[in-house]
Amino acid sequence: MHEYNLVEDLLGRVAEIARERGATSVHSVHVRLGELSGVEPTLFRMAYETFRERTLCANAELIIEPAAAIWHCPICNRIFNAGEILRCCNIPARLTSGDDLILQRVELDIP
Ligand SMILES: [Zn+2]
Numbered sequence: 001m002h003e004y005n006l007v008e009d010l011l012g013r014v015a016e017i018a019r020e021r022g023a024t025s026v027h028s029v030h031v032r033l034g035e036l037s038g039v040e041p042t043l044f045r046m047a048y049e050t051f052r053e054r055t056l057c058a059n060a061e062l063i064i065e066p067a068a069a070i071w072h073c074p075i076c077n078r079i080f081n082a083g084e085i086l087r088c089c090n091i092p093a094r095l096t097s098g099d100d101l102i103l104q105r106v107e108l109d110i111p
Contacts, residue, residue, distance in 0.1 A: 003039060006101060007047040011055055014106050018056045023108035026060040030105040032067045034098035041066070060107075069098030 010031065018026055033039055041064050048062045071080040073088035079096070080086060086093035 003043040003047045004051070006039060007044065007051050010048075010101075010103060011051055011057055013103055014060075015056050017106050018108055021108055021110060023056065023110045025109045026057045027107035027109050028061040028063060028105075029057060029103070029107075030063045030065065032065050032102040032104050034067045034069060034100050034102075036069045036095065036099040037101050038099075039101055065104070067098055067102075070096040072096045 010029070014026055014029055017023075033041060033044070044064065045062060048057075052058055052060065068082065071086050071093040072078065073080075073091070074094045075089040075091065078088055080088075080093055
């Protein structure tokens with residue numbers, strides 16, 4: 001499942017950050033989840049609960065912050081409002097952000 005791979009990647013990156021800073025465990029993990037990322041938040045959380053056991057994240061809370069998609073016109077750079085027709089300067093709008101999963105913040109327990 002897509003979400004399981006993403007969680008494995010995420011836990012790997014968090015572990016790397018924790019090691020670099022000499023943390024003994026992770027307190028919380030904050031991610032931004034774009035609405036067009038194709039990631040189902042419920043599945044993502046389930047995958048996290050499964051994989052975090054016996055990692056530095058075993059007791060870390062997962063905080064998922066949803067991020068709306070943002071579109072812009074590649075010609076005039078206008079940013080579209082929600083619900084607008086995604087077309088400007090006679091061409092289709094381009095996605096600025098909202099199709100990705102971003103690790104935003106990690107709170108570490110550093111002795
Ligand atoms: Zn335009």
